[in-house]
Amino acid sequence: MSATPQRPGESRIAVLASRVGADEKRLFDAFDRRGVPFEHVDTRRQWYVAGHSGGRSFDLALNREIGQVRAAYAARSLSAAGVTVVNSAEATEVCGDKWRTTQALEEAGLPTPRTALALTSTSALEALEVIGYPALIKPLVGSWGRLVVPLRDRAGAEAVLEYVAALPGPQSHLAYVQELIDKPGRDIRAIVVGGEVLGAVYRSGESLRTNVALGGQTRPCEVTPEIAKFSVGAADAVGADIAGVDLIEDRDGRLLVLEVNHRVEFTGFQSALAEQVNVADHIVEHLLERAHR
Structure with a gap:
């Protein structure tokens, strides 16, 4: 085409x-x-x-x-x-690698949930004792919240990690574990293009996963100075011109950066902010600027 x-x-x-x-x-x-x-x-x-x-x-x-x-x-x-x-x-x-993303965010001084990478199931149990329960275990590579499993206690973690140890491929045996944030039933997706925050939306769903592709709902979110600062900082930390930055609030209102998406899907975002921003237009404009540098 x-x-x-x-x-x-x-x-x-x-x-x-x-x-x-x-x-x-x-x-x-x-x-x-x-x-x-x-x-x-x-x-x-x-x-x-x-x-x-x-x-x-x-x-x-x-x-x-x-x-x-x-x-x-x-x-x-x-x-x-x-x-x-x-x-x-x-x-x-x-x-594309959650651990490398976390490291980049930490190096940039951005707030993130407590996170650890364990190289074996045995060390994962030790890491979880430090992070504390409830927690999450996530695959290093993946999207749409696939294979993200909540761990409520050590017994549950042992059962999940036994399964993880039986998966094929050495990368599958690594355990990326993270504290489970007690969020107010939503998270935030901001889109950054060329160092500019185009806008932000709240995403909510009936489970941990709020991805629009999985049925999550979106509504407009005010871009506060803190959201703008963290979103631009996160995109810059990973070196992305175009980024979908996922943020989360804890029960005290503290904002944390979860991850950064290099291939941002913006259908739900566009629907929520239809009259305010055209994501595709901004992306094309940015590409034209890059093409003429």
Whole structure:
């Protein structure tokens, strides 16, 4: 899929995506309305030759690939071939690993829930004694809250960790454990593009997971100075041009940063803030600025 024909000497922007959903369609429409040439690149059909550009017809790529491994390797390969990728390979890799994200947030001085990485199930039980119950165990790589399990006490943790130890693959045996914040039935999603907070929404659901893709509901949230500071700081900490920053409030109203998403889904956000902001327009504007640097 492409928009208007490319004129001689004009840069073309690629949108990397193996799945075209509602957000990608909004982006395509934003390109079309501006008459900006773009190319939809299905990453499932891509291959790269080391040390060569491969005759790419684009200079900048927006990475919307849903598969974390494909997204990271596509970004690395295109960057090596001289293509500017947004978000960068480094940001994609950091955001795609919860422990690396936590480390980046901590190094930036941002408040986060108490978190530990245990290299074995035995050490995970020791870490949980320090963090305290109730807690959560999360996979290092994953989205939409998949495989996030609450741990109410040591007996429950032992049962879950026994299962974790039997999973295939060495990375699956690592335990990312985090205190369970007693939140007021909601969390906050802010979207940052080019160092600017576009807005924020409250997300609520019937379980721990408030992801819109899983049925979570959204409503507008005022962007306070603290939300703006933490959101921009989180995006900067992981090196992301475009980021969905997830924050949470504890019962005392203290704000904490949970994670940063490099491939931000904005359907629910857009629905809640329809009259206030057009996310796709802001993303395209940012890409055009990057293309002309």
